[in-house]
Amino acid sequence: MKVSQKIRAIRKAEGLTQAKFCELVGIALGTLKNVEGDHREPGLQVVMQVVNTPQFGKYTLWLMTDKTAPQAGQIAPAIAHIGQESTESNHSEKQIG
Template sequence: MKEKIRKIREKSGMNRTEFAERTGIQAKTWSNIENGLQKANEDHLLAITKEWPEYALWLMTNQTAPECGQISPELEEIRVNLKQGTQ
């Protein structure tokens, strides 16, 4: 879970302080989670899925459903790269 949270934060182009402001969860908490000192709980996961609903399925199940708008940071990166390549 910690790696997924880090990927979402990094894909969003945010440092932990910015991520904290967006989610309402303290930056120190995100640091603890990403460094394995604390496990993500329901409040943390809800904060992420509220702000980035497109990652909810992937975050919770490791699956994607692009046809339903449920993607992963990797799929988003591929989409952006393909779009840039066609311009």
């Protein structure tokens, strides 16, 4: 999965609109639309802003490496999940052990 697709998965898993996600992360809506629309991959600055947003820090390891470490609070977004109630993931097959 490309980084742009992962960012969209995080936003969707958290139940956020593009505008709300941008407000939380501090990026321009046009930037997010270009990323999610596969017009360009996000640069390091965008990725850093996402992972440094407290609400999304739990996805850092997955976003950067495709791995999870639930015991350390590092998960993948539950793709079918809507909203913020659960942090469970079905993407934990690549756990760091």
